[in-house]
Amino acid sequence: MERKFDKRILCIGAGYVGGPTMSVIASKCPHYKVTVADIDTEKIAAWNSDKLPIYEPGLKEIVMEARGKNLFFTTQIDEAIKEAEVIFVSVNTPTKTGGVGAGMASDLRYWENTARRIRANADSPKIIVEKSTVPVKTAEAMERILSVGDKQGMFEVLSNPEFLAEGTAIKDLENPDRVLIGAKETDSGKKAGDILVEIYANWVPREKIITSNIWSSEMAKLASNAFLAQRVSSINTIANLCERSGANIREVSRAVGMDHRIGPYFLNAGIGFGGSCFKKDILSLVYLCREAGANQEADYWESVVRINEHQKNRFVRRMVSAMFNSMAEKRIAIFGFAFKPDTCDIREAPAITITRRLLAEGANLAITDPKALEEARRAIGDQDGHVEYIDDPYKAAEKSHAIAVLTEWKIYGELDYKRIYGSMEKPAFFFDGRNVVDHKALFDIGFNVYPVGMPALTHF
Numbered sequence: 001m002e003r004k005f006d007k008r009i010l011c012i013g014a015g016y017v018g019g020p021t022m023s024v025i026a027s028k029c030p031h032y033k034v035t036v037a038d039i040d041t042e043k044i045a046a047w048n049s050d051k052l053p054i055y056e057p058g059l060k061e062i063v064m065e066a067r068g069k070n071l072f073f074t075t076q077i078d079e080a081i082k083e084a085e086v087i088f089v090s091v092n093t094p095t096k097t098g099g100v101g102a103g104m105a106s107d108l109r110y111w112e113n114t115a116r117r118i119r120a121n122a123d124s125p126k127i128i129v130e131k132s133t134v135p136v137k138t139a140e141a142m143e144r145i146l147s148v149g150d151k152q153g154m155f156e157v158l159s160n161p162e163f164l165a166e167g168t169a170i171k172d173l174e175n176p177d178r179v180l181i182g183a184k185e186t187d188s189g190k191k192a193g194d195i196l197v198e199i200y201a202n203w204v205p206r207e208k209i210i211t212s213n214i215w216s217s218e219m220a221k222l223a224s225n226a227f228l229a230q231r232v233s234s235i236n237t238i239a240n241l242c243e244r245s246g247a248n249i250r251e252v253s254r255a256v257g258m259d260h261r262i263g264p265y266f267l268n269a270g271i272g273f274g275g276s277c278f279k280k281d282i283l284s285l286v287y288l289c290r291e292a293g294a295n296q297e298a299d300y301w302e303s304v305v306r307i308n309e310h311q312k313n314r315f316v317r318r319m320v321s322a323m324f325n326s327m328a329e330k331r332i333a334i335f336g337f338a339f340k341p342d343t344c345d346i347r348e349a350p351a352i353t354i355t356r357r358l359l360a361e362g363a364n365l366a367i368t369d370p371k372a373l374e375e376a377r378r379a380i381g382d383q384d385g386h387v388e389y390i391d392d393p394y395k396a397a398e399k400s401h402a403i404a405v406l407t408e409w410k411i412y413g414e415l416d417y418k419r420i421y422g423s424m425e426k427p428a429f430f431f432d433g434r435n436v437v438d439h440k441a442l443f444d445i446g447f448n449v450y451p452v453g454m455p456a457l458t459h460f
């Protein structure tokens, strides 16, 4: 007979958010049964195996501890819906690729399919928690889909956006800056909100659990991502000016960040932001602005994405121009492909755009990454032998004309660059897209070094 649990929680969507979020709930609340369901059978099989489908520091340990006790991964979605009292929905909400709002608006088809499936299978009251990032007013639309016919009044929809950052997901979930719960301002809405507060209160201090109306909660998630992305684009514009003026972006960022009103985070210049969220969420915000007739506001936020695209193009142009305007048949070692360190996620990674541009210039690439090499191979392929995928960065650098650092993995700051320099073609170039190495030290070894936001150090 199954153990008795105080609560049965289901999450539909076993991706980068659903998997880690539910694993942490299961590990913090052994008295709850936590089930994670997905239509992707391979992904669920991986969650049930020794090789989890995603890499996050600390994730494997908590999954192994809770799996089979109070944490379960399944494709039996209908049964799981029936038994759950609280259902988180964490399916993907990508940018629409066709139809009205193509390239801007969020594609809510996965969300809507899930809502319909919940309605079809539920035979008792349920709290539905919107975990996916969605446009403002989505919860309202979902409630309409859920509450037709004989199921009226059976569901209460809450908004509980996820603020975790990939690479630090477990830390963020265990110790969040805040948990935001948006609920309808009705008795039943407040009651449902209180139930979700109780779940988080198992490990999150009460003062960090904040509540709001549903629309504010949905808007706060879009606004948070827009602000974070905007800081990256802002510092990158200043970095580009630094390169031309002799200023040093590290010194500028440090001075700017010491102002307590600004703060030091997200002020590292580089080749731009990636990941599945920032671009998609800003474009969704831009679409909302345009729909509301707020075109100035739309233009403002759209420029954050435009600057980010510019930053990647600019990096490639700088490489080409430094390497005598010809990349044809030169071997370039790409250090890092993931969109950020400590993840295997390459969605919207700047490396995708940059490697494609370099291939268009005729370069041969040796790509290395500690965790995302298979993902990179799936995205780029071998391009008729023009791309190699190599685990060992020393081997990737051998006989190359240049190294380009595209992800700030810690290891790239710690390699033996004397040895690497010795194995490369000369003149050897180093394009530090993430400012991870000691530029002066590399210059002294013999490299021509091109950091972001600082003048180049060259021997010419």
Ligand SMILES: NC(=O)c1ccc[n+]([C@@H]2O[C@H](COP(=O)([O-])OP(=O)(O)OC[C@H]3O[C@@H](n4cnc5c(N)ncnc54)[C@H](O)[C@@H]3O)[C@@H](O)[C@H]2O)c1
Pocket (backbone or CB within 6 Å): 012, 013, 014, 015, 016, 017, 018, 037, 038, 039, 040, 043, 077, 090, 091, 092, 093, 110, 111, 113, 114, 131, 132, 133, 134, 162, 163, 164, 165, 166, 276, 277
């Ligand atoms: N990745 C992040 O860092 C992050 C952070 C905060 C919020 N978010 C938001 O969370 C949501 C999920 O993001 P993610 O990165 O986990 O996406 P993901 O693509 O990794 O996972 C989504 C999962 O949902 C599954 N799915 C789709 N339709 C389904 C259905 N009808 N039934 C069951 N499963 C279904 C997919 O198979 C997939 O495994 C998105 O809205 C995203 O914007 C993501």
